[in-house]
Amino acid sequence: MKKTLYQKTPLIRSTSLEDVYYKMECDQPSFSFKIRGMEMLCRHHLNKGVKRFVASSGGNAGYSLAYVGQQLNLAVSVIVPSTTSSFMIDKIKGLGAKVEIYGDVWDEANIRALDIAEKTGAAFVSPFDDPLLWTGHSKMIDECVSQMEKPDHLVVSVGGGGLLCGILEGLKRNHWSGVKITTVETIGAASFYESWKAQKIVELKEINTVANTLGAKRITEKALSLAKEFEINTALVSDEEAVKATQLFYKETSKRVEPACGAALAIPLLYPESFDATERVLVIVCGGANTPSKQ
Numbered sequence: 061m062k063k064t065l066y067q068k069t070p071l072i073r074s075t076s077l078e079d080v081y082y083k084m085e086c087d088q089p090s091f092s093f094k095i096r097g098m099e100m101l102c103r104h105h106l107n108k109g110v111k112r113f114v115a116s117s118g119g120n121a122g123y124s125l126a127y128v129g130q131q132l133n134l135a136v137s138v139i140v141p142s143t144t145s146s147f148m149i150d151k152i153k154g155l156g157a158k159v160e161i162y163g164d165v166w167d168e169a170n171i172r173a174l175d176i177a178e179k180t181g182a183a184f185v186s187p188f189d190d191p192l193l194w195t196g197h198s199k200m201i202d203e204c205v206s207q208m209e210k211p212d213h214l215v216v217s218v219g220g221g222g223l224l225c226g227i228l229e230g231l232k233r234n235h236w237s238g239v240k241i242t243t244v245e246t247i248g249a250a251s252f253y254e255s256w257k258a259q260k261i262v263e264l265k266e267i268n269t270v271a272n273t274l275g276a277k278r279i280t281e282k283a284l285s286l287a288k289e290f291e292i293n294t295a296l297v298s299d300e301e302a303v304k305a306t307q308l309f310y311k312e313t314s315k316r317v318e319p320a321c322g323a324a325l326a327i328p329l330l331y332p333e334s335f336d337a338t339e340r341v342l343v344i345v346c347g348g349a350n351t352p353s354k355q
């Protein structure tokens with residue numbers, strides 16, 4: 061088998077909840093699932109001779125791209141908005157990537173990244189909006205198929221919807237049909253929630269959440285069109301609940317994850333009544349590298 065940079069992650073059964081399983085993407089070498097898509101995307105471009113990459117992300121997409129770049133010997137630039145923590149900037153630089161601070165929000169950094177890509181011939185890397193990313197992410201469901209019986213219910217955080225697209229693609233490819241999906245966002249980053257309600261893409265005016273990894277003002281169209289093939293339940297949690305869930309998860313597993321991941325964890329850990337007693341539940345522990353604070 062070809063060696064991959066991403067790892068097959070453990071699937072562990074919750075010790076505090078009945079029939080709840082955690083897919084431990086926090087155990088990836090870049091601490092989040094994003095490495096899966098980034099590896100697929102980089103190898104695709106590398107096969108065409110492209111060795112320079114530019115991304116817009118102060119978070120896990122930039123960090124995972126930097127990780128893949130370091131391992132595959134690629135030149136990586138990451139454009140981050142001014143809100144990005146020095147903790148993440150240092151982590152990304154630590155992997156040998158260049159970091160440029162541009163604009164106050166992700167959208168501005170993204171425009172800058174697109175501009176640099178056009179001028180330099182580097183491949184532009186979106187944090188969530190690329191079919192290569194989705195296919196890379198979808199491999200986690202292939203692994204789940206060999207690790208557990210088919211779940212009745214799957215819980216996943218949504219930012220721009222790239223993870224959701226990957227999960228749904230993986231469920232379809234593996235013929236895991238009839239799995240109920242609960243999408244989770246924080247109240248201040250409810251871009252999927254609003255778009256699902258309207259059954260069309262709704263762009264948020266602003267993002268206001270501690271779970272900044274979930275802060276995309278608009279989701280990718282594909283997330284909405286794919287979701288229409290599934291039974292979807294859209295959940296929102298407060299910032300406090302997302303943070304609380306990271307603390308409970310830490311108590312249970314000794315793993316630190318971002319509030320973005322805490323959002324998904326809040327459903328089983330704070331609202332276990334969301335599931336029928338007979339349901340087998342798969343929770344995607346999407347992880348996150350931005351965990352500097354004490355928990």
Ligand SMILES: *Cc1c(COP(=O)(O)O)cnc(C)c1O
Pocket residue numbers: 092093094119120121187188217218219220221222223224273274276318320321346347348349
């Ligand atoms: C990127 C990310 C998300 C959201 O993924 P999208 O593809 O943007 O929906 C959630 N949690 C973590 C830890 C992430 O890095």
